[in-house]
Amino acid sequence: MSKLFSSHWKDYELLDAGGSKKLERWGKIITIRPDRNAYFKSVTPYSDWYQQADFEFIEESNTKGEWKQLNPNASKSWVVSYKDLKFQLHLTKFKHLGLFPEQQANWDYISQNLQSEDRFLNLFGYTGAASLVAREKGADVFHCDSVKQIISWGRENMELSNLDNIHWVLEDALKFANREVKRGNQYKGIVMDPPAFGIGAKKERWKLEDKFEELMSLALKLRAKNGFIIINTYSPRLLDEDIYRHAEQLLNNEEIVVDTLCLKTTTDKVIEYGQRTLIIA
Structure with missing residues (x-):
């Protein structure tokens, strides 16, 4: 499995990492956050x-x-910017700020592979970085998340970026995807960011390693001809061999590439985040 490196940009830098922490610059604000993948020693002292x-x-x-x-x-x-897009950042109780910079390579892939009026689906959409990138290309964007406050945050980012007409879907992602399959709807691009564990539509608890095959199956049914699927996974219990095993059972002539999402610090340390599975026809 190869490493997929995202790049720094004007409003984001991974400055240093080590001792299970990382030092990041978001615009003019600098944060220290825990990161167990920064198991090495930092270059600069704390x-x-x-x-x-x-x-x-x-x-x-x-x-x-x-x-x-x-x-x-x-x-x-x-507020920080990525190219012409703007994102409102907040300090949350889950250590996140509202943006996952290691997915920058995904944003560029989406921008390069969507055209105006293509349909695009963002499941487990969070605050909508991928949705904004797709909408900026003129795609017809559907953004699904089950948390009302997160949908509101995504809408705020859309308005800050001077975009409009994203379809905000407040619903359980698996439930919505199953309904879309029944309705016969398809999408040129599909992105999923499923959590390592979650609660289903019937309040049942599930783990990503148990749901991954179902997620991949739904995505394949929803993908339009010559479309692409990106699945970002951060669960340490879902290994790349598990992903390929599920793919062998579900894929026909599609190509699958599994990479590790990575960022390099300005001090040349590398943090690995999770897997990015890309499926293309």
Whole structure:
């Protein structure tokens, strides 16, 4: 499995990493966040990090924590740009800010492979970076997420980017995908960002490694002729051999490429994030 590197841009840099932490610049704001994949030693000492940083996320458990403000003058909410798109960032209790920079390579792929009026589906869409990229190309975009606040956040990003007419779908992603299959709808591009675990439409708990085959099957049914599917997975329990095993059972003449999403720090350290599965006809 090869490494797929995303690039820094004007408003984002992975400055350094090490000791299970990473130092990032988001526009003018610099954060320190935990990252277990930064298992190596940082290049610059932590004392230098803390002189630069505005906020640090302190983990209380694997699923939550709180932000410590290091610069009393720093704003807890701010806007960054990616090319002509704009994103509102917030300090959340889950250490995320509203954007996943390691997916920048995906955004460029979407932009290069969609044309005006192509239909595009973003399942588990979060705050909508992929949706905005597709809409900017003129695609007819459907964005599905089950959390009302996240849909509102995505809409805010759309309006900040001077875009409109994204179809916001507040629904369980698997339920919506199954209904779309029954309706016979198809999409030129499909992106999925399923969580490592979740709660289904009937409140049942599920794990990604158990649902991956169903997700891939639904995506193949929803993909239009000559379309593409991107599935980003961050579960340590879903291995690349598992992905290929499911693919062998479901794919016909499609090509599948599984890469590891990566970012390189400005100090030349590499953080690996998760798998990116690309399926094309």
